[in-house]
Amino acid sequence: MPPTQRPIYALALRLLAMAAISVMLLLVKLSGEHGIWLPETLFWRQFFPGIALLGWLAARGQIGRLATKRPWIHARRALIGGLGMFLTLGVVQILPLAEATVLGFTAPIFAVLLAVVLLREKVGIWRWTAVLLGLAGVVIIAGPDRAHLPLLGLATGIGAAFMVALISIQLRDLGRTEEPVSVVFWFSAFCTPPFALFMLHTGLPHHDLAGWAMLAGIGATGLMAQLLMTAALRYGSVSSVIVMDYSQFGWATLWGWLFFAHLPPAQTWIGAPAIIAAGLIIAWREQVRGSRAGERSPAA
Template structure:
């Protein structure tokens, strides 16, 4: 069967990836409640995948997959990705899980803006309308009351979404020459030297539950990346990305079960607006990709 001819399996894998990712964010929030510094949490989030990937490559004699002619591009992606991860995991510790997750859904909005400014892509009225819609959704979620979404949390969430969009453009560029596993490994490995010094200042003295949380963060992060990569290998991006919005349901569930938090009315109003903007962008990308494919076939 062709690699990209299993759409229902791709949707299932992406759905499983979002559930796994929501577990990672839950564990990150739990780590914060236990007083674990964020840089230390990030170190183990990166170290465990790097070690496991390297061990798998050695055991299967596939070290050649790590060959690259673009080390500087990997390094740049790792540094920007590490800064983005700091914001992405940081907002989870500042805001309730549901609100932090919804703000992450604005990444496609910033991806459109960056595509127009950095890649000089032609952006038509449909995608610009989606950008305006997404920004309106943020304003609704913020609301007049700063009690549930403080300004620092809102700024961190928007910054995280912007960083994700910037990284997605870099990954699009790396994907032209590199294997997905190569990109994942170098991101994890190259970020470790920048994160390791924080262990000297924060210490690594944790009880068994703390170590289980840190191990769970690393493993769930790795599994989420593997599942997302697998979904993209057998499905179309514009189709499987729809499953990303299921993460809002998981975040709301974990927030209620573990922390006793339910989103206020402004979040329930703003979340569908933000999700609608992302779906509009995904739909438009699907239409444009089909047009490009038809034009190439005709040529």
């Protein structure tokens, strides 16, 4: 039986998830500057949460909560999520935190385009306007200065946003039948072995205390974010909770200023509101369309 919808609770969960993600991305960027290889970061990012969840459930005698009748759906989510995580964590090691975060806000735009291509959904003037507005924001942020936003970073950020759009659909589907702890555990269980193969390149890692603290922090904040996001999508729709995602820009700007003495240039401050506005328009239209469920109406 699908869980009862609790929209305010879902919004609060998503807001907390965004704060956790912002800290995780900060630690990922700091770990890169500390000399820790990204594939190793990805391994520990999945290994720590998986072991922590397994130990917690075992201590409570609740291992049965991990039982699932949809292993292949979890595997598909892990494939998409693993690639998305590689791009999402990779982009913050290429770009400043604020710019990397803003590019992630193009995920709703890709969600609309995927609905047209994959679901043959009819999209009306409002959402097409939002798509064009968001793309214009990306062009403004990219600008002509490749030193500010290199092509590799731009491509990685947009690729990460595309994968996030796919992941949100997967999480919403799994959230109908699976508990958040089950979704998070199986994601770690399926992703950890492939990432472990990359560890063969470096062998047993030798890090100082700061390095291990960063890796542990990445695992802890990543686990927290996954649980909170999955729970938010369990109690609210993607279109209703996604508005909280834009709080990341404030955190990313703050961390960039405090830790890296970086403030976004003028073109980012102009392009970011366009991308955020596009996402809000899409979320609003999804809410309108959702309220008309069961009724026939023109394309949104």
